[in-house]
C-alpha cells in the first residue's frame with residue numbers, strides 16, 4: 001500500500017529515511033511521500049533521503065532550533081502552535097494517491113512523543129484516509145523520564161490514530177552495544193518487518209498469482225479494529241535446488257512435484273508458527289488479538305495456497321479470532337521465504353502495564369521533589385538565625 005510517511009522527532013525522521021532507502025533498494029514503492037518534522041535543526045540536517053523541502057522545523061520562536069529536551073508537553077504545545085507549517089508541506093502530498101498516513105515517532109523523547117498525537121488528531125480531522133501511528137517504546141534502561149513520556153504519549157497517541165503499531169526497543173536491546181550501532185540494527189528490523197507488510201499490498205501480481213496476493217484493503221481492514229498492533233516475522237533462506245527447480249518440474253510421474261509441494265507447505269506452516277511465537281515488535285499474548293493478517297513473501301515457486309491456508313487456520317486457533325486474513329507477496333528474485341504476521345487489537349500486553357507502573361513511580365518522584373523543592377531551597381539559602389538580609 002502507498003503511504004505518506006511523516007517522521008516526527010529524531011527517531012521518526014531517521015526511520016522514514018530508512019524506509020526511503022528500503023524502497024530504493026527493493027522497489028517496493030510504499031513511500032509515496034516522506035516528511036520529517038522536528039524542533040531540532042541538527043536532526044533535520046542529519047537526514048539523508050527525506051527531500052529538503054519536506055523537512056519542517058517547528059517551534060523556532062520557542063526553542064530556536066535546539067529541540068525540546070525530552071519535554072513532551074512542550075513538544076505537544078509547539079506542534080499545536082505550528083501545525084499550519086506542517087500542513088503546508090502536507091498540502092503538497094498527492095493525498096488521492098495514498099492509502100494511508102503513517103506517523104512515526106519515538107515515544108520516549110519530547111518532539112515526536114508530544115507532537116505526533118497532535119498531528120494525528122489534525123490529520124484525522126482533515127482527511128478521510130486512515131491515519132496510523134508507528135510508536136517506538138524506549139528501552140527500560142533509558143530511565144524514568146523517558147518511560148513517563150512514553151506512557152503518556154502512548155495513551156494519547158492510541159486514541160488519536162486509527163491504529164497504533166508498536167515497536168518496543170526494550171525487546172530488541174542488546175547488551176554491550178553502543179546506542180548508535182544498536183539503533184542501526186533495530187531500525188533495519190523495523191523497516192524490514194513493516195516494509196514487507198505494507199509492500200505486500202503494493203504488488204500488482206500477474207494472473208498466475210493475483211488472486212492470492214494481499215491487497216491493501218486487507219491491511220486496512222485488519223487495522224480497522226483500532227487499538228494496538230504488533231508484528232511477527234520469520235524467514236528461511238531457500239536455495240535454487242530446493243526451489244522446485246526445473247529438473248523436478250519435468251519429471252513425468254510428478255512424484256517430486258508432490259514432495260516439493262509438501263515441503264513448501266511444511267516450510268510455510270513452520271514459518272507462520274515461528275513468526276507468531278517468536279519475538280514480536282511489541283511482545284504480547286497473541287491469544288485475544290482481534291484480527292490478524294498473514295503475509296508470505298518469497299519467490300512464487302515457494303509459496304502455495306495450502307501452506308497459507310494451514311497457517312491461517314492455525315492463527316485462528318491461537319488468537320481465537322475468526323478474522324484472520326492471509327495472502328502472498330511474490331518477490332521473484334528473493335532467496336528468502338518470509339512470514340510476516342500483523343496482529344491487530346492486542347490486549348494482553350504485560351510490557352505496557354510494566355511501562356505504566358514505572359511511569360507512575362517516576363511521576364510520583366518528580367511531584368515529590370517539586371513539592372519539596374521550594375522548602376529545601378529556602379533552607380539552603382536562609383541562614384539559621386535569620387541574621388542576614390538580602391540586598392533587595
Ligand code: GDP
Pocket residue numbers: 008009010011012014068069070105106107108109110111112113136137138139142146169183184186187
Ligand atoms: P525527539 O527528537 O525529542 O522526538 O526524541 P528522539 O526521537 O531523539 O528520542 C525518542 C526516543 O526514541 C528515545 O528515547 C529512544 O527510545 C528512541 N530512539 C531514538 N533514536 C532512535 C532510533 O534511531 N531508532 C529507534 N528504534 N529508536 C530510537
